[in-house]
Amino acid sequence: MKYLIVGLGNIGPEYLLTRHNIGFMVVDKLAASFEVKFSMERLAYHTEIKYKGKQIHLIKPTTYMNLSGKAVNYWMKELKVEQENILVVTDDIALPYAKLRLKTKGSHGGHNGLRNIEEVLGSQQFNRLRFGVGDDFAKGRQAEYVLGNFTGSEIDQLPEHLERACEMVTCFCTQGVNMTMNKYNQ
Template sequence: MKFLIVGLGNIGAEYASTRHNIGFDIADGLVAALEGNFEFGRLAYHAEVSHKGKKIHVIKPTTYMNLSGKAVNYWMKELKIAPENVLVLVDDLALPFGKMRLKLKGSSAGHNGLKSIEEVCGGQNYARLRFGIGDDFPKGRQVDFVLGKFDKNEQKDLPVLINRAITIVKSFATIGPAMTMTQFNQ
């Protein structure tokens, strides 16, 4: 059985380690933990790793956030992976920092990366692991907040939180989404 794990983010040094790139950070951690390497591929950096007999393909789209659906659609078709075996790693303003929630489907909640995936891939029937980045910003400053770096206190907690996210991804691929949600949704 094959899985496609999609870390959402923006390419480029100016976006590295920003809140909006937490999906990339989790994807990087997952591939490193499973001793894989990313290679430049069509529309995305791609890595193939395995965990407990499951083949896991991990991508980081190079299309920028607003066109993520293009890369997801290409890799789903190229690898012949069904939507139920896709997991998107995404930042979420609606959740407090560090809180994570695995959902099997749902709306984009205004997230441009998820909107793009819905539009191009035809619906909301794919899993997503929402990583809370909080909403501690002044009115009208959402873009600056999302594209900003985590503060010092958050940065101290990130390694543990990213490891937790990696554990959730591995669980998704091995014991399935329902049991993973029961075990990990806070």
């Protein structure tokens, strides 16, 4: 059974610890915990994990956030992964900091990466792990906020929240989406 885990973010050192890059951070943490390294491949950094009989492919699109769908579509077809075995890890301003929520479908909610994936796939029917980054920004400052760095206290707490997100990803791959939602969604 193959799975495609897509961490959303932007490439480049200036985006490294921004809220918008939480998807990259989650897949980086997962890759590190399995001691695998990413390599630059077509449209994404890619690596693979074998875990409990599952092939788990991790990608970090190099297309920048607003064109993430191009990479998702390519890798889904290249690896022959069914749409129900895709999990997109993304930031979400509608959730408080570090709140994690797994969903099987839904609207993009104004998130340009999710919007592009929906457009390219022609569907909202893909799993997404939403990582809350809060909404502590003034009206009209959303882009500045998500492209800004986490605060010092948020950074201090980040490792434990990334660990929980990784647990959710491996649970999704081994026990299924419904079991994972029942176990982790609060």
